[in-house]
Amino acid sequence: MTAEHTSVVLTATATTVAGATPSRRTPRRQRYLVTRPTYFDVVYSINPWMHTDVATDSGLAMRQWENLVATFRRLGHEVEICEGAPGLPDMVFAANAGTVIDGVAVPAKFSTDKRSGEEKPYTDWFRDHVGSVVVPTLVNEGEGDLLWTGRLLLAGSGFRTDPLAHNEVAEALGVPLVPLKLVDPFFYHLDTALAVLDTETAESTETIAYYPGAFSAGSQSALRRLYPDAIIVSRADAEWFALNAVSDGRNVVVPEQAPTFARQLEERGFAPVPVDVSEFRKAGGGAKCCTLILR
Numbered sequence: 110m111t112a113e114h115t116s117v118v119l120t121a122t123a124t125t126v127a128g129a130t131p132s133r134r135t136p137r138r139q140r141y142l143v144t145r146p147t148y149f150d151v152v153y154s155i156n157p158w159m160h161t162d163v164a165t166d167s168g169l170a171m172r173q174w175e176n177l178v179a180t181f182r183r184l185g186h187e188v189e190i191c192e193g194a195p196g197l198p199d200m201v202f203a204a205n206a207g208t209v210i211d212g213v214a215v216p217a218k219f220s221t222d223k224r225s226g227e228e229k230p231y232t233d234w235f236r237d238h239v240g241s242v243v244v245p246t247l248v249n250e251g252e253g254d255l256l257w258t259g260r261l262l263l264a265g266s267g268f269r270t271d272p273l274a275h276n277e278v279a280e281a282l283g284v285p286l287v288p289l290k291l292v293d294p295f296f297y298h299l300d301t302a303l304a305v306l307d308t309e310t311a312e313s314t315e316t317i318a319y320y321p322g323a324f325s326a327g328s329q330s331a332l333r334r335l336y337p338d339a340i341i342v343s344r345a346d347a348e349w350f351a352l353n354a355v356s357d358g359r360n361v362v363v364p365e366q367a368p369t370f371a372r373q374l375e376e377r378g379f380a381p382v383p384v385d386v387s388e389f390r391k392a393g394g395g396a397k398c399c400t401l402i403l404r
C-alpha cells in the first residue's frame with residue numbers, strides 16, 4: 110500500500126470516529142415483545158449475578174423498563190407488551206420466552222422450575238399473536254441462547270439450553286444452526302456474551318460483537334472463522350451486559366455503563382443508544398434479555 114493510500118484510509122477512519130451521527134447503516138423497523146416488570150424481584154439465585162440479600166428497587170426497575178420501551182418506540186419500533194404474573198419474578202426477561210423466525214414460534218422450555226411457570230403464559234401469547242407454534246420437548250431458553258443472524262441460528266449451550274435441543278429447534282424453524290459452547294457462569298446465556306448487530310439481508314451483511322472469554326476454545330475458533338470482522342468486546346464492558354444489546358441494524362440500544370463498546374460501535378458505523386437498565390443486572394439481565402424480537 111502506498112503512503113498516499115494509507116493516509117486516505119486513516120483520514121476516513123478519523124472522520125468516522127470523530128463524526129457526529131454515523132449514517133453508514135440503515136435501520137430496520139422491528140417488532141418486539143416485552144413484559145412489564147410488575148412482579149420483578151430477586152428471590153432466588155439461578156446465576157452468579159443474583160444475590161437474594163441485595164434489594165431490588167421496584168419503582169426504579171419500572172422506570173428503567175418504561176424508558177427502554179419509550180426508547181424502542183422513539184426509534185420507530187413496534188412494541189407488544191405482555192403483562193407479568195405474580196410468583197414469576199424473572200418473567201420480565203422476555204427474550205427467554207421463545208424464538209420466533211418467519212412467523213414460527215418455538216416457546217421456551219426452562220432449565221429450572223423457578224421459571225417453568227412462564228412457559229404457559231408465553232406459549233398462550235404466541236398462540237394468539239404468531240402464526241404457528243411448535244412446542245419443544247427439550248430444554249431451550251429462547252433467544253437467551255438462540256440468536257438469529259438472518260442466515261444462521263447461533264445456538265448457545267453449557268448452562269441452560271440442552272445441546273440436544275439445538276436439533277429440535279433447527280428442525281422446527283427450518284434454519285441452519287451453529288452450536289456454541291459457553292464456559293463462564295457469569296455469561297450463562299448466549300445473549301450475555303454475543304450480540305447480533307446486523308443481519309444478513311439483500312442490503313446488509315451479518316455483523317456481530319462478542320466477548321471471547323465466555324466461549325470454549327473450539328467455539329472461539331468457530332466464531333473467528335465465521336466472523337473475522339466481529340467487534341471484540343472487553344470483559345469489563347461485557348460485565349455491564351454491553352453485549353445484551355438490541356440492534357435494528359443501525360441503532361444499538363446498549364447500557365450506558367459501557368462507553369468503550371459505544372465507541373467501537375461508532376467506529377463501525379452504528380449509532381449507540383445508551384440506556385440504564387442497571388436494576389435488571391441484579392437478576393443477571395440487560396436490555397436484550399427484556400426484549401424478544403418477533404420476526
Ligand code: ARG
Nearest residue numbers: 156202204253298392394398
Ligand atoms: N434471572 C434470569 C435467569 O437467570 C435472567 C435471565 C436473563 N435473560 C437473558 N436472556 N439472558 O434466568
